[in-house]
Structures are given as C-alpha cells and as structure tokens.
Amino acid sequence: MAPKTVLITGCSSGIGLALAVRLARDKQRRFRVIATMRDTGRSGALAAAAGPALGRTLEIKQLDVCDESSIRACLDSVPGRHIDVLVSNAGVGMAGPLECQSLAAMQNLMDTNFFGLVRLVKEVLPDMKRRRGGHIVVISSIMGLQGIVFNDIYAASKFAVEGFCESLVVQALRFNVAISLVEPGPVTTEFEEKLYEEAKRADYSRTDPETADIFTNLYLRNSRDVFASLGQTPEDIAEHTLRVIEAARPPFRHQTNAAYTPMAALKHADPSGALVTDAFYKLVFKYDAVLRLSLRAIRLLRWKAQKVKEGARLLGFK
Ligand SMILES: NC(=O)C1=CN([C@@H]2O[C@H](COP(=O)(O)OP(=O)(O)OC[C@H]3O[C@@H](n4cnc5c(N)ncnc54)[C@H](OP(=O)(O)O)[C@@H]3O)[C@@H](O)[C@H]2O)C=CC1
Numbered sequence: 001m002a003p004k005t006v007l008i009t010g011c012s013s014g015i016g017l018a019l020a021v022r023l024a025r026d027k028q029r030r031f032r033v034i035a036t037m038r039d040t041g042r043s044g045a046l047a048a049a050a051g052p053a054l055g056r057t058l059e060i061k062q063l064d065v066c067d068e069s070s071i072r073a074c075l076d077s078v079p080g081r082h083i084d085v086l087v088s089n090a091g092v093g094m095a096g097p098l099e100c101q102s103l104a105a106m107q108n109l110m111d112t113n114f115f116g117l118v119r120l121v122k123e124v125l126p127d128m129k130r131r132r133g134g135h136i137v138v139i140s141s142i143m144g145l146q147g148i149v150f151n152d153i154y155a156a157s158k159f160a161v162e163g164f165c166e167s168l169v170v171q172a173l174r175f176n177v178a179i180s181l182v183e184p185g186p187v188t189t190e191f192e193e194k195l196y197e198e199a200k201r202a203d204y205s206r207t208d209p210e211t212a213d214i215f216t217n218l219y220l221r222n223s224r225d226v227f228a229s230l231g232q233t234p235e236d237i238a239e240h241t242l243r244v245i246e247a248a249r250p251p252f253r254h255q256t257n258a259a260y261t262p263m264a265a266l267k268h269a270d271p272s273g274a275l276v277t278d279a280f281y282k283l284v285f286k287y288d289a290v291l292r293l294s295l296r297a298i299r300l301l302r303w304k305a306q307k308v309k310e311g312a313r314l315l316g317f318k
Pocket residue numbers: 009010011012013014015016037038039042063064065066089090091092093112139140141142183184185186187188189190191192194234
C-alpha cells in the first residue's frame with residue numbers, strides 16, 4: 001500500500017514533534033509526514049529527533065495556523081494537494097484570573113486554538129470530500145469536555161473545537177471523511193512551562209488579593225503536582241494518536257488518560273451540573289491536602305514502576 005501523507009501542525013515541540021517523529025520512523029513505512037511549524041527557524045529539535053527520516057519520510061514546511069495564506073501556500077506545495085490525514089495540533093495555553101488576562105491575549109488564543117482549526121479544515125476538507133476519503137485528527141483536550149478552574153479561556157477554546165467537530169462529523173461521514181478528537185489530560189511539554197512563565201509575569205494587582213492567592217498558592221501548586229503525577233509524555237500521546245490514525249474505523253473521541261475519565265463522566269451522571277461543580281469545589285478548597293497526598297502516592301508508585309522497568313531492562317528482559 002502507498003504511504004499515507006500526514007500533515008501535522010505545530011511540530012517545533014511537544015506532541016506535534018513526537019507524533020511527526022513517531023510516524024516518520026514507522027517500521028512499516030506507512031507514512032509520509034509533512035511536519036509544519038510557523039517558524040522553521042525552530043526546526044532544530046525536530047530535525048535532530050527525526051534523524052535519517054528527515055528528507056526521506058519527513059519533510060518540514062512553514063505553516064502558521066493564524067495565517068490563511070501560509071496554510072494555502074503550504075498545501076499548494078503538496079503534489080495534488082493530496083493530504084490523507086490532517087493532524088491539527090498547534091495550540092497555546094492560558095491559565096489565571098480573568099482580570100489579569102488581556103482581551104488581545106484571549107483573542108490570540110481563540111484565533112490559534114479554534115480558528116486555526118477552522119482555517120485548516122476549510123482548506124483541506126473540500127479536497128478530501130472531492131476524493132471521498134481522508135481523516136482529520138484534532139488534538140483537543142480533556143478540557144474540551146470539562147472546564148477546570150482558572151482555565152476559563154483555554155477550556156472555552158477547546159469546547160469550541162469539540163462543538164465544531166461534533167457538528168461537522170456527520171456531514172464529513174457522508175463523504176467518507178473521518179474526524180477524530182484526541183483528548184489528553186496534562187502532558188509534560190513546553191506548554192506547562194509556558195503557563196508558569198506567563199503566571200510569573202502576570203499583574204496580580206488587577207485582581208483581588210484573595211483570588212490572586214487562590215491562583216498562585218492553591219492552583220499553581222496543585223497544577224505542578226497534577227502534571228508530575230498524572231502527566232503523560234508527548235510520546236504517549238503520539239502512540240495514542242497513531243492508534244487513532246491506523247484504526248479501520250476511527251473513533252470520534254479518544255481520551256488518552258484513564259485517570260481523567262471519571263471527571264469527564266460526572267457531568268453526564270448529573271445533568272444539573274451540581275455533582276461535578278461540587279466535586280471540583282471540594283477538591284480545590286476542602287480536600288486539597290488529601291489531593292496532594294494522593295498525587296504524591298501516585299508519584300511514588302510511578303517512580304517504583306519505572307525502577308522495576310529499568311531493573312528488568314538491565315537484566316535483559318524486554
Ligand atoms: N501539554 C498539555 O498538557 C496538553 C496539550 N494539549 C494540546 O496539545 C497541543 C500541542 O501542545 P503541546 O505539544 O503540549 O505544547 P507545545 O507548547 O510544546 O507545542 C505547541 C506547538 O504549537 C505551535 N503553535 C503555536 N501557535 C501556532 C501557530 N499560530 N501556528 C502554528 N503553530 C503554532 C507551537 O509553535 P512555536 O514553537 O512557534 O510556538 C508549538 O509547536 C495543543 O493544541 C494543546 O492545546 C492538550 C491537552 C494537554
């Protein structure tokens with residue numbers, strides 16, 4: 001079978017980079033990867049990780065999801081504009097009290113996370129419909145299903161992504177085009193560090209001292225622990241996404257972190273929303289010590305599992 005052409009956005013770091021490398025180094029050579037990024041000056045890490053795949057099964061192209069002409073130019077440079085799989089991955093995060101965030105920053109986030117996807121789909125879907133085949137894979141988030149305190153704008157952008165895809169999927173199916181949402185929980189990438197850097201620069205005089213205190217001393221501290229205990233690696237997400245891409249009948253939704261499934265299910269268990277709001281309120285304000293203790297226990301278990309794995313490898317087990 002001819003290799004599938006997969007175009008991925010946001011490949012300078014994190015999930016996009018890991019996925020591009022995973023697909024390009026596929027042992028069965030099933031993919032030809034077009035790894036895109038808005039600034040090709042940032043391609044060093046990808047080129048290094050791709051190794052000999054660069055120039056063979058992987059090529060790097062410029063694409064800014066906020067710029068229609070850059071998307072068009074990139075697609076026009078692909079023979080026959082033929083993309084089998086589009087992976088919409090590029091995205092930015094934002095966390096903190098609303099009062100400390102500028103409207104311009106919020107609009108930039110929506111422009112990247114939501115309209116970036118819309119621009120891509122507008123450009124790629126007509127070709128896929130004409131060919132009666134294709135797959136659009138969207139890196140959404142668990143926050144596309146359930147908001148998390150202080151992530152108001154980011155969660156809104158991922159809800160927008162989910163609503164857009166949920167509506168479009170039925171029409172697309174008529175043309176044999178699949179749409180899949182990949183919904184990770186926390187993933188340890190530059191995304192996390194960028195949030196903390198942003199939080200350091202924020203002007204907390206724009207909010208009241210109590211809110212500033214809850215964000216900096218409760219949320220940020222717990223968030224670090226959540227990433228350290230429950231965070232997946234970008235390589236984990238690449239494996240999950242590969243499974244979605246290679247599925248004979250791709251799922252519409254795919255959660256990557258089982259630890260978050262109950263959280264996302266709560267809202268469906270109680271349509272009034274009281275159950276999930278109450279659970280979050282208690283976790284954040286009442287049982288934060290229990291939360292931290294549980295997260296520490298998980299970290300310890302993970303560390304032990306890692307040591308067992310390393311030991312087994314040293315002893316020659318796979
Ligand atoms: N990390 C996490 O905890 C989670 C992340 N996600 C989602 O995963 C996706 C990837 O994030 P992740 O790998 O973690 O984070 P990274 O910050 O490591 O990667 C984000 C990528 O998006 C790119 N990007 C940002 N703006 C644009 C743009 N306008 N055009 C093209 N590329 C752009 C960045 O490029 P540049 O280097 O130029 O800034 C970078 O390559 C995002 O959609 C994010 O929302 C979902 C769940 C959890």
